[in-house]
Amino acid sequence: MARNERLRVVLVDTRNPLNIGAAARAMSNFGFFRLRLVAPYDVAFREAVSAVGAEELLRNAEVFPSVAGAVADCSLVVGATGLGNRQPSQPLRRLELGARLLRRHLAESPAALLFGSEKFGLSNEALSHCQWLIRIPTREEHESMNLAQAVAVCLYELVRRPTAARRPLEGVPMASGAGLERLTNLLCEMLQESGFTDYGTAINAEDKTRRLVRRLYLTAKDAPVVTGMIRQVLWKLRHPG
Amino acid sequence: MARNERLRVVLVDTRNPLNIGAAARAMSNFGFFRLRLVAPYDVAFREAVSAVGAEELLRNAEVFPSVAGAVADCSLVVGATGLGNRQPSQPLRRLELGARLLRRHLAESPAALLFGSEKFGLSNEALSHCQWLIRIPTREEHESMNLAQAVAVCLYELVRRPTAARRPLEGVPMASGAGLERLTNLLCEMLQESGFTDYGTAINAEDKTRRLVRRLYLTAKDAPVVTGMIRQVLWKLRHPG
Known part of the structure; x- marks a missing residue:
């Protein structure tokens, strides 16, 4: 978790305290706990009801009068931004790449991720503190995201595990080959007893049923249930009346 | 865009109309437009002010009395869920993998992605319509996400481009080798004129400066500016007083 602890999420000039609370919740969901606020409009933000489950994180948030203070202990400062009509002077990276570089930095050193105000995003002054910028790949025609949603998406990308896309399943054990074979055999018997002939010859039918x-x-839970159902039907077929 | 059009985002039993609006905004951000609602608590949800920039999408949302109706035209139904204390009977996949499979299905056929109510998630009845489930990799200790944030994260993963992580930069062209070499040479001259000796012998110093x-x-924009600064300082060093 040390890597996550090195990230400071910095919300600059945030207007709506509900957005601060919602951002705090997203941070807690993904395991980031160091929230910093630069000049929030509403000083009562710590009461935000939107911080469901992240009340302590919100209470521990640090407030700074300026961006310079909020990033003083960070050796990398990254700004999250839509492009809007500005042409930034810093390198702009899509989130997929930016998060990778940020993660690499966090492995050793502290970094700040800056989010601007709901209406105007990061000011030019705030942008001037950033080494580079991150852009969430939203549509050009509707680029501007809700602040806390943007925080959630960025933090998700930081905890995302590329290898997880290759693991087939999680949590639910699947039926064993032996279990499926038992089921297949009973199903074949049932079909035979019932006079089902759509599958053709006996051998062919077994293969088709297996597939x-x-x-x-x-x-693993469902296979025995289905097997039980078939067993019962088979018994009834053999003991009619 | 055809792939995105095949996805129906289905919000089941949503209580707060602001969450419906915020989900609509996230959908529009990422280019998904087909929103369906099953038994929303507040019939006035279409007025939700949180749908910034997605008002039309929200007006076009379809309302259904049951999950069965909302997924009738879908050949794949996926539920978004935290695990909570339930042990689901369907396969549960981390979002990284689930989104990949969902994307593959959407390339050819329509699919539904279901999100449950803010308090209770998807009901057992709603879950029973799902072929499999998706889990956003939140912390076990604080699993439950804000509804619209969960929608945003899932849709982001659907539009995410793995190859984007390999592209070095976007938008901002970098300085050319020739430009950097000019800058390096001028910087060396300036250091020499100023009597800077920390870099050791002349040849060694040039290598160190280049690096x-x-x-x-x-x-590409900044390199000439810095070069100009150095040129000016160099001129002043050579023409003092």
Whole structure:
């Protein structure tokens, strides 16, 4: 967690205290706890009801009169911005890349991630403190995001695990091959007893049934339930009346 | 854009109309326009002021009395959920993987992404319509996200471009090698004229200066400005008084 602790989320000139609270909640969701505020409009922001589950984080937020103070202990300062009509003088990176570089920096040193006001984004003064800028890939025609949503998306990208896209499943164990084979056999028996002939010859039918069962992708919990259902139907087919 | 048009974002049992508006804004930010609502608590949700820039999307939202109706035209139904204390019977995938599979499905066929109520998430009835579930990788200790933030994060992952993490820069052209070399030469002259000796022998000093300049990562706009500064200082050093 040390890496996350090195990040300071800095909200500059925020107008609506509900946005501060909502940003605090997103930080807590993703495991970031150091919130800094530069000149928030509403001094009562610490009461924001939107900080569900992140009340302590919000109470511990530090307030600074200027950006310079809020980033003084950071060796990297990154600004989150839509492009708007300005042409920034710093390098602008899409979030996918920017977060990677920020993560690399956080592995060793503290960094600040700046978010501007709801209406105007980061001011030119605030931008001048940034080494480079991050842009969330929103549509050009509707670029401006809700402040706390922007915080949530940036922090998600920071905790995102590329390797997780390759892991097939999480949490739910799948049915074993033996379980599926038992189910397949019973299903074949049931189909035979019922006089189902759409699958053609007996051998062909077994293969087709097996493939069908595999496609169902049954969990370890569900396979025995379905097997039980079939067993019962099969019993009834054999003991009618 | 056809892929995005195939996604229906379905909000089930949403209580706060501001969350519906904020979700609509996030959808518009990321280029998704088909919002469906199942039994929203507040029928006046279409007036939600939080739908900044997404008013039309919100007006066009479709309302359904049940989940079954809202997903009737979808060949894949995915539920967004925290795990909470329930052990779901469907496969649960981290967002990184789930979004990849969802994207693949959307390339050809319509799909629904379901989000439950603010307090309770998706009900067991709503979950029973889902082929599988998506989990945003929040902390176990503070799993529950703000509804519209969860929508924003999921849609961001859907539009995310893995290759963007490899592209070095966007928008801002960097200084050319020739420009940096001119700057380096002038800087060396200036240091020599000023009597700066920390860099050791002349040849060594030039290498060290070159490396320093390369590390500055100057843009095409900034390099000539800095070069001009140095040129001026150099002139003054040579024409004192």
